[in-house]
Amino acid sequence: MAKLKAKNLREEDLNDKREARKAELTAFREIAKICGHCNDKKTAAKTVSEASADTFFGLFVKHVGTLEEKGVVVAVLDASFDVPVFKYGVVKRVYVNRLDMARDPEFHENAAPPRLTLYWKSKDGVNPIVVQEITICTVVDVVLSALPEPTKYQAVIKMQPTAEAPKLSDLLAANVEKLGTDGEASISNEDNVLDMRAETIFADLGSLLCFHI
Numbered sequence: 672m673a674k675l676k677a678k679n680l681r682e683e684d685l686n687d688k689r690e691a692r693k694a695e696l697t698a699f700r701e702i703a704k705i706c707g708h709c710n711d712k713k714t715a716a717k718t719v720s721e722a723s724a725d726t727f728f729g730l731f732v733k734h735v736g737t738l739e740e741k742g743v744v745v746a747v748l749d750a751s752f753d754v755p756v757f758k759y760g761v762v763k764r765v766y767v768n769r770l771d772m773a774r775d776p777e778f779h780e781n782a783a784p785p786r787l788t789l790y791w792k793s794k795d796g797v798n799p800i801v802v803q804e805i806t807i808c809t810v811v812d813v814v815l816s817a818l819p820e821p822t823k824y825q826a827v828i829k830m831q832p833t834a835e836a837p838k839l840s841d842l843l844a845a846n847v848e849k850l851g852t853d854g855e856a857s858i859s860n861e862d863n864v865l866d867m868r869a870e871t872i873f874a875d876l877g878s879l880l881c882f883h884i
Contacts, residue, residue, distance in 0.1 A: 728761055729822035732815055742813040742828075743839060744805055747785045749778040752805050754826065756813050763815070763826035770827055773800045782806075791830040804833045811836075 732738060742754035745762075755762040767776050771792050779786040784807040791801040805811070812829040 725761070726822045728759065729817070729824045732824040733817040733822075736817075738815040739829075740813055740815075741837075742811050744807060744809040744811060747778075747787050747805060747807065749780070749787075750776065752787060754811060754813055754828070756815070756826075759815075761815075763813070765811075765813075765826050765828055769825065771830070794830070801830055801832050803831055803836070808839045809836065810839055 738759070740756050740758045742756045744752050744754055746753040750768065751764050751766045753762055753764050767787075767789065770789065772790055773792045774790045776790065777788040779788070787805040789803040789805060791803060793799055793801050812831060814827050814829060815824055816827075817824050
């Protein structure tokens with residue numbers, strides 16, 4: 672009798688442990704589901720925020736016209752490269768087929784770091800081809816211009832022989848010096864320009880959204 676009672680107690684204890692384990696697994700699955708849902712929402716919100724900022728900047732470029740600024744290459748591919756324009760807080764991909772090339776570029780994939788050689792058509796009539804090397808941290812002159820499509824804009828670079836290209840260290844030093852002298856005034860003036868154009872840009876954005884709806 673005592674053995675039977677002990678056996679029943681052990682079975683009850685095992686059953687309780689199984690039920691507790693099932694409850695824990697269910698709770699873990701629910702928590703994982705909630706976390707996954709939150710991560711998806713966060714990713715979607717970030718994507719929408721970036722798209723919204725890009726749309727606004729596209730309208731800004733359309734209103735103010737072509738913008739030229741220094742940029743630094745951060746990624747090199749076989750027919751394009753990514754350039755952040757720090758002044759405007761954007762990163763654009765420059766496609767080689769939109770540049771005035773004399774021949775196809777050469778992509779040196781095995782180089783460290785990867786390098787893209789551009790062959791520009793010469794505009795001075797002296798040299799038939801101007802060679803420009805594009806690699807990580809190459810400083811380039813970026814030109815941002817509006818495209819026919821609403822809110823769309825593109826980035827190209829100006830021709831610059833490799834020997835004449837400024838170094839990243841020189842660019843950083845110049846920016847630090849400029850920020851120390853007239854950086855605050857420059858930022859203030861740019862803020863005023865943005866404020867003056869913001870109302871018009873938002874009006875155009877509202878019209879565009881209403882048109883698509």
